[in-house]
Amino acid sequence: MxxxxxxxxxxxxxxxxxxxxxxxxxxxxxxxxxxxxxxxxxxxxxxxxxxxxxxxxxxxxxxxxxxxxxxxxxxxCNSTLYPTNLKERAIVDEWIDYASQHIAIPLAKIMFNTYFYKLSKTELDTRSLEDGKNFINKNLPNVEQQLTKNTYIAGKTLTLADFTLLASLDVCELCQVDLTNYPQISKWRKQLMTEQFYSNCHESYTSMFNKVLASFK
Ligand SMILES: N[C@@H](CCC(=O)N[C@@H](CS)C(=O)NCC(=O)O)C(=O)O
The missing domain is CATH 3.40.30.10 (Glutaredoxin)
Incomplete structure (x- = not known):
């Protein structure tokens, strides 16, 4: 266990x-x-x-x-989610890092300065909020371009990089980051959100977040 x-x-x-x-x-x-x-x-x-x-x-x-x-x-688990081939693994690592640094961090800045600062009774940091918004808008086109050329973010098969990106993007609706401007990201995301591993965790991040927030009131 x-x-x-x-x-x-x-x-x-x-x-x-x-x-x-x-x-x-x-x-x-x-x-x-x-x-x-x-x-x-x-x-x-x-x-x-x-x-x-x-x-x-x-x-x-x-x-x-x-x-x-x-x-x-x-x-x-000896899973193909993390390939053993040197170059294939390097590409997966590249996209894990890109999603973590350039997608998850800007979105975390927006989430923190829209919701979590109130819950943690800290000051709103408007500079950090603006940084988050600027960087996410700058970086999403790179993801869109990659998904235009590939079914999955690191190539032809599902890898750990897809899970990294998917979890990072879960907050988009709450952060008012409109993914309809990115059709390839939207298509890729919609497909993964219908998978069993996703519904085993929650229906969507937004619905779970709203339920947790309501339980605080
Ligand atoms: N780079 C870390 C980030 C971990 C992190 O920042 N976790 C936040 C929640 S998303 C946390 O534990 N915050 C509580 C705190 O800072 O007190 C990872 O990917 O695991």
Whole structure:
């Protein structure tokens, strides 16, 4: 049994859950209440001393950082989601990094400065919000172009890079980032959102987010 620690509001957590589900890993999800500061509790710091979600525990082995976790799970299952061929793997890594740095981070800035700053009682950072909006608009065309040439983000087959991108884009509706301007991204995303691994985690990020928010009121 592999234990996944995280929050359903966290895109990196959802990435790990999607991959675990897709691979059919026998996993148990443990909700870490970020609003209550559970990520800083002494018990959780034993699992992840960085005080962040997600993290996993696999028979005494603990690991943090969503990209390291998904690589670990794919390697453990000998999955084609992370090819062993040198160049194919390098392209998957390229798109994992691109999605993490240039898609997930700008969207996280928008999410934080639209919703989470209120929940965590921090100041709105308008500069960070503007940076997020500028960078996402600058970077999405590169993803659109790649998906015009390929069925999946790193080529002809589904890989870990698709899960990284998919989880990053989950917040688009809440961030008012209009993906209808990107037909190839929309088509690729719609198809993946109908897959079993996705519905095993949630109907959509937006509906789950609204339910969690309503439970705070
Ligand atoms: N690079 C990390 C990012 C982890 C991260 O920033 N997690 C956020 C939630 S999305 C978190 O734990 N925030 C709680 C805090 O900073 O106190 C990963 O991909 O796992």
């Amino acid at each position: 592999l234990n996944i620690y995280g929050s359903p509001l966290s895109s990196p957590t959802n990435k790990v859950r999607y991959v675990a589900n897709f691979l059919g890993i026998n996993a148990e999800f443990h909700n870490v209440n970020l609003g209550a500061g559970e990520q800083r509790s002494p018990e959780y710091l034993k699992i992840n001393p960085f005080a962040k979600v997600p993290a996993i525990e696999d028979e005494g082995f603990t690991l943090a950082e969503s990209n390291a976790i998904i690589r670990y799970m794919a390697n453990k």
